[in-house]
Amino acid sequence: MSRSPTPARPLDGTAALVTGGGSGIGLACARRLAADGAVVTVCGRTESRLKETGLRHTVADVTDEEQVAAAVAHAAGPAPLRAVVHSAGGTTSIGPLPQLDADAWRATLELNATGTMLVLKHAARVMARSGGGSFVAISSIAAAVTHRWFGAYGVSKAAVDHLVRLGADELGGAGVRVNGIRPGLVRTELVAGVADPGPVLDDYLACMPLGRVGEPADIAEAARFLAGPESSWLTGQVIDVDGGHHLRRGPDYRAMFEPMFGADALRGVIPGE
Numbered sequence: 001m002s003r004s005p006t007p008a009r010p011l012d013g014t015a016a017l018v019t020g021g022g023s024g025i026g027l028a029c030a031r032r033l034a035a036d037g038a039v040v041t042v043c044g045r046t047e048s049r050l051k052e053t054g055l056r057h058t059v060a061d062v063t064d065e066e067q068v069a070a071a072v073a074h075a076a077g078p079a080p081l082r083a084v085v086h087s088a089g090g091t092t093s094i095g096p097l098p099q100l101d102a103d104a105w106r107a108t109l110e111l112n113a114t115g116t117m118l119v120l121k122h123a124a125r126v127m128a129r130s131g132g133g134s135f136v137a138i139s140s141i142a143a144a145v146t147h148r149w150f151g152a153y154g155v156s157k158a159a160v161d162h163l164v165r166l167g168a169d170e171l172g173g174a175g176v177r178v179n180g181i182r183p184g185l186v187r188t189e190l191v192a193g194v195a196d197p198g199p200v201l202d203d204y205l206a207c208m209p210l211g212r213v214g215e216p217a218d219i220a221e222a223a224r225f226l227a228g229p230e231s232s233w234l235t236g237q238v239i240d241v242d243g244g245h246h247l248r249r250g251p252d253y254r255a256m257f258e259p260m261f262g263a264d265a266l267r268g269v270i271p272g273e
Contacts, residue, residue, distance in 0.1 A: 009037030010228050011083070016040045017075035019062055019119055020088030022049035024188035025138060028216030029085045029223040030055055036224065038083060041075035062088045062115035065122075072122040080130040083227035084123040086116055087138040090190070093151030096261055098270045105152040112156035113163070120167050124176050132175020136226045137164050138219070139182045141242050145250040149257045149266065157182075161238050168236030177235040179226045184242025185251075186214040199255040207251060209244035 016033045020026035021042025034040045034055065043060040044050050050057035056078075060071035075081055089112045093104040116137055127133030142150055143157035160180065167178035185204050187195050194200055195213050205211050222241045225231055240246040258266055 009035075010230075012037035013079055014038050014082035015075055015077070015079040016083040016085070016227065017072060017081065017123065018042050018085045018087060019060070019071075019115075020044055020086075020138075021055070021057070022046060022053060024087075024190060025183065025186060025216050025219045026085070026087030027053055028220035029087060029136075029138075032217075032220040032224045033083060033085070033227060036228070039078045041071070043071045043075075044088065062086075062119055063110050065118050068118045069122045072119070072126055076126050076130075080133075081123065081126050082133040083136070084119065084127075084133070085136045085138065085223050085227065086119045088115060088119075089138065089140075089157075091151065091153040091156075093153060095149055095151060095257070096265045096268065096270070097151075098268065099261065099265060100151050108152035109156045109159070112153070113159035116160045116163055120163065120178065124167070124171050124174070127176050128171070128174035133177070134227045134231070135167065135176065135178045136223050137178070137180040138223075139164075139180045139238060141182050141184045141240065141245055142250070143238075144182055144240070144246055145248075147250045147253070149253055149261070164238055165236050172235055177226075177231070179231070179235060180238035181219060181222050181226070182238055182240045182242065182246070183219050184208065184214055184240070184245040186216060186219060188216060194256075200251065200253055203252045204245070207245050207248040208242070209247060212243060214241065214243060 016038040018030040021030045022044040030040045030042045041056045047059045058074045060067040091108045093108040139160045140157040142154035164180040
């Protein structure tokens, strides 16, 4: 009796690019796409970290347009580029508004907002020429509910959410879908101190109907759905993957920031110089 052929994996014959793919959410997304057959290229600024992933990789800073264009072209080399997960991001801007550093503000906007635009710009060109594809932006719960004393971070991620809607509206005719994910508190090295037991974590959990810290795999599963054929009639959406946190309020970081800035500063009172 002959065996039936093994079903092809859903992403076989396609290529994918994951920015910020050297660790955390980006790496989890890259591995999830690869598990379903995509030839995945990860990019980031640190080559040693990218090499440790064992995946195809290229070094790129998402705020450098030439490097972004080269990374997209490299990712599209082995097969048609059908999925891009843009996970690169971060912040150097924290503190009460009257004390914010303008250079850190600009750098955070450049990384999160402009970086997303550059990756979408060049990925959309390539995907449109080869019949379309899916762009998934990793945003943040901070885009939707205020995170006091987070400076430019939430503002820049709100820009990412609007860019998702704009990109979806403009690029649908070329078969390019654009969606986003707003993670809540996810257990990565970037939030190690926040996810440790203490008042900040307690407040996060009190704001989550599902009452647990997220894992990178939680975000990767959502990204895989948005990147794949299962979501072929879905575009312009930003999905909250946060244990339900968006239903309540932003977290209270007072216990972390008050020792840094002082109680008066956190309520908007800045002593005269």
